[in-house]
Amino acid sequence: MELNIYDDCWELVQRFQRLVNDGDNLEFEVFCRCWRELQLQHLFTCQSNHTEVIATTLAALHVAKRLACSRRSCGDTFSASRSQRIAGFYLLYVIYHKQPTHKFVKIDVSPRTWQEMTDYVLLLREESPERKDTQQVAHMFWRLVQEQAFRYTALDYCQGLDNLADYDRLESIVGAKRGKQMVKQQRPKNVSLAYELEAAHELDMTSQSFCDLESAYNNQKQNLPGQQLALPSTNIFGQLQEVFGDIQKLLGGNKNQPAAQAETDQDQSPTSSNKNQLEVRQQVRLKAMYGEEQPQQAVELDCALEVNEAHQRRMSSATVFQRALPEDVQREYELYEFSDNDDDEAVNEMVGEENEVTEEEVQQLLGS
Numbered sequence: 001m002e003l004n005i006y007d008d009c010w011e012l013v014q015r016f017q018r019l020v021n022d023g024d025n026l027e028f029e030v031f032c033r034c035w036r037e038l039q040l041q042h043l044f045t046c047q048s049n050h051t052e053v054i055a056t057t058l059a060a061l062h063v064a065k066r067l068a069c070s071r072r073s074c075g076d077t078f079s080a081s082r083s084q085r086i087a088g089f090y091l092l093y094v095i096y097h098k099q100p101t102h103k104f105v106k107i108d109v110s111p112r113t114w115q116e117m118t119d120y121v122l123l124l125r126e127e128s129p130e131r132k133d134t135q136q137v138a139h140m141f142w143r144l145v146q147e148q149a150f151r152y153t154a155l156d157y158c159q160g161l162d163n164l165a166d167y168d169r170l171e172s173i174v175g176a177k178r179g180k181q182m183v184k185q186q187r188p189k190n191v192s193l194a195y196e197l198e199a200a201h202e203l204d205m206t207s208q209s210f211c212d213l214e215s216a217y218n219n220q221k222q223n224l225p226g227q228q229l230a231l232p233s234t235n236i237f238g239q240l241q242e243v244f245g246d247i248q249k250l251l252g253g254n255k256n257q258p259a260a261q262a263e264t265d266q267d268q269s270p271t272s273s274n275k276n277q278l279e280v281r282q283q284v285r286l287k288a289m290y291g292e293e294q295p296q297q298a299v300e301l302d303c304a305l306e307v308n309e310a311h312q313r314r315m316s317s318a319t320v321f322q323r324a325l326p327e328d329v330q331r332e333y334e335l336y337e338f339s340d341n342d343d344d345e346a347v348n349e350m351v352g353e354e355n356e357v358t359e360e361e362v363q364q365l366l367g368s
Contacts, residue, residue, distance in 0.1 A: 001052070005043075005059035006073050012038055013067060013087045020083040026133035028140075031090045044100050057095060057105040062157060064092035065107060069116040075156075085120060086137055093140040096149050106151040107144070113156055117141070204244030210237040250284055 015034045024030050035041070043060070047053045063073055067088030070080040080088075092107065099105055109117070121141050124134045144150065214237045221231040 001055060002059040005056055006063055008038070008040065008043070009060055009063040009091060010073075012040060012091070013084055016087045017081065017083045026083055026086050026131075028090055028133070028136045031087060031094075035094070041098075044098075047100070050101065053100050054105055057099045057101065058157070060095045061092065061105065061107055064088050064095060065109065065113060065117070065156070068092060068120070069113055070120075086133055089121075089137045089140060093144065096144065103147070103149070107149050108151050108153045108155070108157055110154060110156045111152075114150070114152065204241065204248065207237055207241045207244060211241055214238070250287070 012034055015038065016031050019030055019034065020026055044053055044056060047056065065088070066073055066075065067080065068085055069088075070085055071077050096103065096105075096107065121138055125138055128134050214234060218233040221233065224231065
């Protein structure tokens with residue numbers, strides 16, 4: 001994120017310098033017009049937390065104070081023009097007063113940076129005190145001093161364990177990372193382990209000359225009378241050659257196979273596919289843990305559970321009632337159903353008898 005802030009700040013300074021070269025003056029109003037054209041008022045937009053706001057503020061202040069001292073973002077000196085150094089003071093003033101944390105982030109200045117900034121302000125007042133841009137720079141610098149915006153430190157930014165970024169080395173670090181990413185992107189996707197460990201094969205071929213030299217040296221020591229204990233024989237390069245040979249065996253290739261033939265047989269190599277790479281890695285792990293390249297076959301038991309019956313599958317409305325109930329449970333359900341039917345019939349008969357009306361009762365009702 002800080003590198004993008006660097007780019008935005010330098011683009012602002014370059015646009016301000018182009019306007020000055022085209023005939024505009026060095027006043028603060030021209031700098032504000034460039035600020036609005038680049039829409040840098042949205043510099044702190046979409047910041048999710050205070051840490052990002054502080055990081056953005058520190059990065060912009062770093063570019064501003066470096067530019068005011070005629071230095072690049074990495075700290076190297078260069079012959080900055082008057083417009084560039086004045087733009088650095090303008091940017092320093094604007095970022096400090098526009099930060100959303102309300103002047104929380106201070107401007108860390110080392111003794112060298114403070115001396116360079118004050119010397120340039122005094123130089124402007126001596127050379128052109130009547131110019132408006134000189135008066136604006138002097139007024140802004142005086143305002144920053146009165147508001148205690150500067151924090152006098154040994155270094156220009158924090159370089160301890162709690163630092164947010166190494167601002168001087170940020171561009172070089174990011175450039176190195178981008179270079180490594182480009183190298184990785186240029187490699188083929190289905191790259192084999194033999195290609196990845198090509199350096200090991202080269203070391204294996206180179207170690208042969210060292211082995212010969214070591215054996216000759218051991219022979220000379222043996223020819224010296226009475227020096228067998230003082231100068232024992234060594235086998236350092238021989239052991240290294242054995243290690244390189246084991247690596248080649250694990251990769252599935254021949255130790256003495258030439259490089260051209262290995263490239264020709266790459267498609268037939270067991271390490272030319274992602275699946276075989278995983279197998280080789282698994283063999284390496286087994287070799288390291290158990291001393292075996294092939295895993296032991298587990299004894300398969302004949303008690304494999306086969307889900308054949310419907311009631312052993314997942315319960316659903318289609319399978320829950322397929323299995324027959326036990327006899328005692330079925331008998332209880334049948335008895336319960338019969339008892340319910342008998343009770344219902346008895347109740348219906350009682351209700352029917354109560355609801356029946358005789359002819360005499362009807363005549364009595366009509367007569368009344």
